[in-house]
Amino acid sequence: WKNIKYRQDMPPPGGYGAVPYKRNLPVRGLGGFALFGLGIGLSAIGVKMLWERKVLEEFTNQESHQAELVYYPLLQAEKDRTELRLHKEKIESEALNIVGTGFDPTYEPGMGNVYHTPVYEPPLMESLSPFWQSIRLWYQ
Structure with missing residues (x-):
């Protein structure tokens, strides 16, 4: 090893000295505590x-519910008027088509009472638009 030139x-x-x-x-x-407190505070404000x-x-x-309850009698009256108008049109149509044509003199x-009672009862199924069905179901 002594022949090596490098x-x-x-x-x-003793090693190198300390690096300053x-x-x-x-x-x-x-x-950390400040961040934790800030998180708790923001959560409390959000809640x-x-x-x-x-x-x-x-x-x-x-x-809104009370306002709908106020309008319900008005909507019910309109429904009754529409039912009476449709009932009148049905009677006139029966008179024109059945009696007027001579099919059954x-x-x-208007005497076709399907409920077999002299007292008027509203139809069991809604013959009107789904709007009235939703109104009726809403207030039951």
Whole structure:
């Protein structure tokens, strides 16, 4: 080994001295407890806002329901008028088509009582639009 002309660099005996450095980093942002408190505070504010919105929505729904209850007699009266108009048209159609054509001269228009009772009863099935069905189902 003595014939080798190069020599590997080695540290000096006793090693190198300490490298002078200092960690001088500034503190950035909030600490852990501050962030935790901020999260709890924001969550509490969010829950309060949701609660207030729920109360307002319940009040609005109740007010809307009361308004619909106010209009229900008017809608019921319109439904009754429409049923009477349709019933009158049916009787006139029976008179024109059955009696007027001579198909059954003894037939009395409007006397076809399917409920077998002298008291008037509204039809069991809604013969009107689905709107009236939804109104009837809503207020039952």
